[in-house]
Amino acid sequence: MPQVYALAPLTSGGYWSFIALLAILVGLLTFIYFSTLPEISKIISFGLLLLTLFAFSWVFYKADDSKLIIGDDTLTLDVPFYAITLPLAEVKIKEIQRLDWQRDPDLKLESRHNGVGMAGYQLGWFKLSNKQKAFVAMSEEQNLVMIPTLRGYRIILSLQEPDRLLSR
Template identity: 25%
Template sequence: MLRTFPVVPTSDQTLWAIAGIILLTMLAAIVIFLTTENHTKLIALIPLFVGGLFSHTAYASRHSQVELSEDKLSIKGEYGRQIPIASLICNRAEQISLSHSSLYKPKLRTNGTSLPGYLCGWFKLQNNEKALICVTDSDRVVYLPTRDNYSLLISLANPEEFLQFLREICS
């Protein structure tokens, strides 16, 4: 049985910050295009590419989800992946609040996106664990360690429901 659990969408404030970055990159592309010689106008594609990446980030920050089935957990989003259920340490899964638990707070981004109200990608945590995270709401986070030397931190709209279904699958 497949169940889908939506990730908490980012706030409007975060979306406006991303929109501002996209606008600035588009303006940079226009300025570069209008002020450079014909043979160097292709440089204007660089900020357009960056704007495209941030457009993808904006979409992913509002439409990510986690799918859980009997055999795998699938993260559908900016840093999506599929993880076999056998790789999860289900009995250590728990709901945490990053506002209150400093042990699991991200301290170093190694590959990912770090914006106010949106952290997604690979991070090192305060306890020196490596983690794949998608955090949009620091008070509704599921912590789920794996046997592959990293943990998952994901902001889910219904963390209790997710944990209950995870425990049913793992038992």
């Protein structure tokens, strides 16, 4: 029977970051709609911004519904745009641990290579201070869990109840 672990919901800073971003996108859409750009430029710009607005709205909506699912033989991370499923044989189960950046500064996020990075929400592929690659789904810096894999990267998550996973 699969065990489901909810990722930590957005903090107020994360909510405000998304709201500000969505408001800016709506403002840009309004500006383009009423601008005197050539028609083809207006259509393309409007379409691309509308697509961006829908994408970020979906990430905002799904951010609080993200979860880690550990089944009999798979680990699945259900997050917006980046769902990951790994065989449990490729996960170093015994090395799953809480992550404290005061204690492990070499595991701090250094740069984002593909994903969403905003105040209060980090999602996607990052390079760590120790130059390793990590997949990150983080809405807060407390309750972080690091899951090492045999694929050469780590998974860093902020969970609602990290001790529940660690006691497994």
